[in-house]
Amino acid sequence: MIRGYLKSSYIDYPGNISSVLFYGGCNFRCPFCHNRDIVSRQNCESIKLNEILSDLDKRKDFIDGVVITGGEPCMCQELESHISKIKDMGLRVKLDTNGSKPEVLKIILSKNDLDYIAMDIKGEYLRYNEIVDINIDTELIDNSIDLIKYSGVSHEFRTTIIKEFHNYESLKKICRRLGKGEKLVLQQYQYSDKQIKDIKYDTYSGEELNDFKLKLQDEFGLEIETRYRY
Numbered sequence: 001m002i003r004g005y006l007k008s009s010y011i012d013y014p015g016n017i018s019s020v021l022f023y024g025g026c027n028f029r030c031p032f033c034h035n036r037d038i039v040s041r042q043n044c045e046s047i048k049l050n051e052i053l054s055d056l057d058k059r060k061d062f063i064d065g066v067v068i069t070g071g072e073p074c075m076c077q078e079l080e081s082h083i084s085k086i087k088d089m090g091l092r093v094k095l096d097t098n099g100s101k102p103e104v105l106k107i108i109l110s111k112n113d114l115d116y117i118a119m120d121i122k123g124e125y126l127r128y129n130e131i132v133d134i135n136i137d138t139e140l141i142d143n144s145i146d147l148i149k150y151s152g153v154s155h156e157f158r159t160t161i162i163k164e165f166h167n168y169e170s171l172k173k174i175c176r177r178l179g180k181g182e183k184l185v186l187q188q189y190q191y192s193d194k195q196i197k198d199i200k201y202d203t204y205s206g207e208e209l210n211d212f213k214l215k216l217q218d219e220f221g222l223e224i225e226t227r228y229r230y
C-alpha cells in the first residue's frame with residue numbers, strides 16, 4: 001500500500017530527478033528510522049496507484065524515474081506489477097530495500113524491470129537484531145546481498161552510521177562481506193523528531209566519516225561514499 005508520494009526529488013536517485021513512492025509498513029523497527037508514520041501506517045492515508053500513474057504520466061517529461069521506498073516495499077504483494085506499470089511508462093525505477101525479503105527480490109530481479117537497487121546493511125550481523133529491534137535471520141540479509149551483487153543491475157549498499165552501533169571494526173566486517181569493487185554509502189545519522197524511538201544518538205563528524213572512508217577504501221578496494229543526510 002502506498003502511503004506517501006513526493007512529486008520531485010533531486011537526491012533520492014543518484015544522477016536522476018525522480019518521484020518517490022513510500023510504501024507503508026516495515027518488518028524492522030530501527031529506532032533511528034525517520035519514517036515512523038510510514039512504518040506504522042498511521043497518520044498517513046493510502047494512495048491509489050492509478051492516481052499516481054496518471055500524475056506521473058503528466059510529468060514524465062520532467063522526471064527521469066521513480067524511487068520505490070518505504071517502509072519496506074518488498075512487503076507489498078503488488079510490488080512487481082507496480083514496477084512493471086511504471087516501467088511501461090518509460091520511466092526508470094530504483095528500489096530501496098532492507099534486504100529482508102530475498103525471495104521477493106529474486107522474483108523482481110528476474111523481470112529485469114529495475115534500473116537501480118539500494119540496500120541497507122544495518123550493521124555487523126552479530127548486532128543486527130539489536131539495531132533493527134526485531135529478531136531477523138541474517139542469512140536473509142546475506143542472500144539479498146548476493147542476489148544484488150550478481151544481478152547485473154546498478155546498485156549500492158548503505159549504512160547509517162551511529163556511534164552506539166558502528167565503529168571501524170564493524171564497518172570492516174561489512175566491507176569484507178561486500179568485497180572489492182562494491183559501493184558502500186556511509187550515511188551520517190541525524191536526529192529527527194519523527195524517529196521510531198525518541199533517542200538522540202551520537203553521530204560521527206564529517207571528518208570522522210571521511211577518515212573511515214579513506215581507510216576502508218584503502219584496505220578493501222570498495223567504492224565508499226559519504227552522505228550527509230538521512
Ligand code: SF4
Nearest residue numbers: 026028030033071098
Ligand atoms: S529505517 Fe528502513 S528498515 Fe528500518 S524501520 Fe525504517 S523503513 Fe524499516
